[in-house]
Amino acid sequence: MLRYLTAGESHGKTLLALVDGFPAGVTIDTDPIDVELKRRQGGYGRGGRQRIESDTVDIRTGIWKGVTLGSPIALEVVNRDYKLERLDDLPRPRPGHGDLTGAVKYLGSIRGILERASARETAVRVAAGALAKQLLAAFDMTVFGYVVEVGGEKIEPVDGTLDELRTIRDQSELYGLNLDRDPAIKKMIDDAGKDGDTLGGVVEVRVDGVPFGLGTHAQWDRKLDGRLAQAVMAVQAIKGVEIGLGFEAARRPGSQVHDPIHYDESKKSTSTLGYERPTNNAGGLEAGMTNGQPIVIRAAKKPISTLAKPLASINLETKEPEEASYERSDVCAISAASVIVENVVAFEIAGAVIEKFGGDSLQEMRARYELFLEMARKR
C-alpha cells in the first residue's frame, strides 16, 4: 500500500513528506521533481512569497545510488522564508480560512491554524507526486494537468498531441492550453488585484497509458474514482471534483452519456486492448475501475480567501466588528493548483498500480504487468 503523510508549517523551518510503500528498484532523478516544485511556485497572479522561495527537494532516506530501496522515503523541502518564531498572531479571523473554526476548536491562536492550513504544505505533496510519476513512467503512463477556466472565463484547449499540448502549457503563464486566451485572462487577474479581490478557476488532469483494471468495484474505499476524489478534494481551496462529464452527465439522457463499446483487433494497445470507445464521457473510470481510456478529472478551486480589500470580520478578543486581517497573499493561484492536482492524482494512480501489480520491486511489478496484459488480451 502506497501512502504518505506530510509535516511542516508555512513559515516553519521545513516541510516533510514520508512516503511509505514505494517499490524497490526505481531510479529516481531529483531534477524532474524540482521542475514540478518550480512550476507550483509559478503561474500568473502569485504573490511576493513565490519570489522569495525557490523550492528544491532533498531525498533524505530510502534511496541508495539513486535507486529506491523499498524502504520509507523522506522528502524534504526547506523553507527559505523561515520566520515563524518572529511572527505575531492574527487578531481578526479571515473568512474562507480555518482561522475562526481552528482557533475555537483547538482553543488557541489563529497563527497556529493558518500555518498548517496554508497551501504552502502542498510543496511536499507535489514532491511526493513527482516521485510517483517516475514509477508511472516505467509503465509509460503520463499525468498532465492544465487550467481550463479562470474566474468564470474558459480557456478552451486547442487540439494537439500530448507533446504539443505540453509545449503550449509550458509557454503559458496561466498553464492553459490556448495561448490566445492568455492576455485577456491576465488582464482579468490584474483588474481583480487592483480591486483588492481574488479569482479561482477550474483545472483538468488527464492520465494517459492507463491499463485496464486499476482500482476495484468490490469495496467502497478501494474504488479508484472515490480515492481520486478524496485526494483532489483534500487540496486546499478545492471545492468540487468531476470525473469525465461530471455534473454535465446529470443533465443529459443516458444515450448521450455512456460510451459505446466496439472492438477492433488492429487497434490493440496496452491500454485499450482493442476495446474502442468512441467517446470518453466516463473519464476512464467505470465502477471504480480504469477501463483502458485516459482518466480525465477536473477540480474547481475557490478564489483566494485573503482579500487586500478585506471582508467583514470581528476582533477575536473584543468581539467588536472589524475588517479581516490581511497577510501577504496571491490574487490567483489556479495555475499552481493545476500542478498540485496533477501530482496528487499521480500519487493515487501510482498507489493503484502498486496494488494491482505488487509493490515490492519494480522488476516484479513489470513482470506481473506483462503477464496481466498477456492474459487480458486473451480474455
Ligand SMILES: Cc1cc2nc3c(=O)[nH]c(=O)nc-3n(C[C@H](O)[C@H](O)[C@H](O)COP(=O)(O)O)c2cc1C
Ligand atoms: C496553490 C494555492 C495557493 C494558495 N494561496 C493562498 C494565498 O496566498 N492566500 C490565501 O488566503 N489562500 C491561499 N490559498 C487557499 C487557502 O490555502 C485555503 O483556502 C485555506 O487553507 C482554507 O482551506 P479550504 O479552502 O480548503 O477550506 C491557496 C490555495 C492553493 C491551492
